[in-house]
């Protein structure tokens with residue numbers, strides 16, 4: 001049995017950078033992966049979805065070509081080519097990840113499913129059923145998450161789709177029903193609508209993206225409705241049947257409703273991949289939802305075992321899993337570093353216009369009793385958005401009335417993610433809103449609307 005300085009379970013967005021960091025200080029690493037290198041982000045998440053979102057955006061812009069004075073006879077979407085383009089990007093990114101790991105002689109990549117035999121020993125079961133065991137002085141769990149499939153009468157026996165399998169379609173669905181109006185639901189809803197599908201989102205909550213402020217949700221709902229996406233809220237799906245198409249029965253405040261569609265995407269959240277890790281053979285504890293409990297430095301109840309990324313209940317985004325690798329590495333090998341409590345969590349949902357968030361929103365500030373002043377600037381008043389004719393959305397910011405520092409922002413705008421990163425820098429650097437209000441920002445850019453935004457603050 002081989003002894004390693006570090007054993008990492010899962011070659012995802014924490015596991016891969018962590019393996020490199022540890023090997024770079026001259027230590028031996030076993031990186032165990034049950035499926036393919038790269039985890040959710042590269043293979044089933046960020047990269048493939050954003051590649052397909054780009055195809056959908058081109059379809060949308062082509063459909064509006066006449067608005068820009070470009071007259072096209074017609075256009076059509078070829079779902080097979082959309083998928084091929086997506087597959088190419090996945091192969092490219094995965095290949096790059098494999099190459100950079102395999103050229104590092106301190107890292108052994110072991111393909112198979114890992115589980116704890118005891119708190120220092122990991123058993124790896126290969127796809128052929130053979131097993132091997134390895135030991136680790138330190139162990140890092142980065143096994144990610146998987147789609148949550150709700151228990152609904154009839155669902156299991158049907159060919160429903162998940163966020164992974166929906167990207168394998170080679171034909172455009174005639175009518176895509178989407179259970180769940182969260183980030184996954186939103187991105188696929190707009191994408192497939194732009195490919196030409198009829199789309200209906202069904203959510204048990206009272207509105208889309210219920211974690212966002214009400215005005216944000218209202219604007220997104222309006223944008224979706226203008227694009228012809230149907231929504232059904234406060235709807236609990238009770239029964240699913242499939243016969244040449246899906247029929248779903250939902251319970252709504254107005255009584256039972258029946259909906260029909262050619263395809264059904266289940267996008268009702270994700271669960272941590274912790275159930276089959278043999279954690280019972282260790283002192284490690286999980287929450288009632290299965291997330292591995294850690295301290296603020298990602299250390300579990302076992303001193304030499306850390307958990308990172310989605311499985312540890314960190315905000316479920318790639319850049320956060322990646323940052324977890326930094327936190328755990330610093331703590332495990334350098335004895336210092338920042339805790340996860342201290343970091344700001346930015347994110348960007350790739351609908352069009354993008355929904356980007358950093359820090360507090362208004363609802364959270366109210367719930368926590370944090371005093372704030374707010375400013376809001378509608379993108380229909382920005383020169384840049386008028387020039388490119390993409391005027392939906394707004395910039396919204398919360399500031400501390402006393403220190404004038406930024407508490408948080410929601411940027412629902414063309415290239416919103418890039419604008420949000422500017423505010424993230426301002427937050428980290430402690431730049432006050434009155435400084436930004438009068439800062440000369442290049443014209444005509446989207447970013448110059450930050451002058452107007454900060455100028456709105458009473």
Ligand SMILES: Cc1cc2nc3c(=O)[nH]c(=O)nc-3n(C[C@H](O)[C@H](O)[C@H](O)COP(=O)(O)OP(=O)(O)OC[C@H]3O[C@@H](n4cnc5c(N)ncnc54)[C@H](O)[C@@H]3O)c2cc1C
Nearest residue numbers: 010012013014034039040041045114144309310316317318
């Ligand atoms: C459709 C979709 C779109 C997304 N889009 C974005 C986006 O645009 N931006 C963003 O920031 N985030 C996005 N996310 C979220 C992001 O992909 C995840 O938060 C991120 O990948 C989590 O990284 P991780 O390292 O925790 O886990 P993962 O990347 O999931 O890696 C875990 C790895 O562990 C392996 N594994 C699991 N169990 C075992 C075991 N027992 N033994 C060995 N290996 C095991 C898995 O096969 C996997 O390779 C998206 C997610 C989805 C589903």
Ligand SMILES: NC(=O)c1ccc[n+]([C@@H]2O[C@H](COP(=O)([O-])OP(=O)(O)OC[C@H]3O[C@@H](n4cnc5c(N)ncnc54)[C@H](O)[C@@H]3O)[C@@H](O)[C@H]2O)c1
Nearest residue numbers: 150180181182183184185203204205267268269316348349
């Ligand atoms: N751009 C990005 O960063 C990005 C994109 C996609 C996904 N992700 C990550 O993936 C995670 C999972 O995304 P998600 O959209 O699946 O989860 P989510 O938690 O964001 O949304 C799930 C939605 O499903 C609804 N729901 C739950 N059970 C239901 C039921 N039985 N019937 C009807 N509706 C039901 C919920 O009310 C909620 O609106 C996100 O938390 C996110 O971090 C990130």
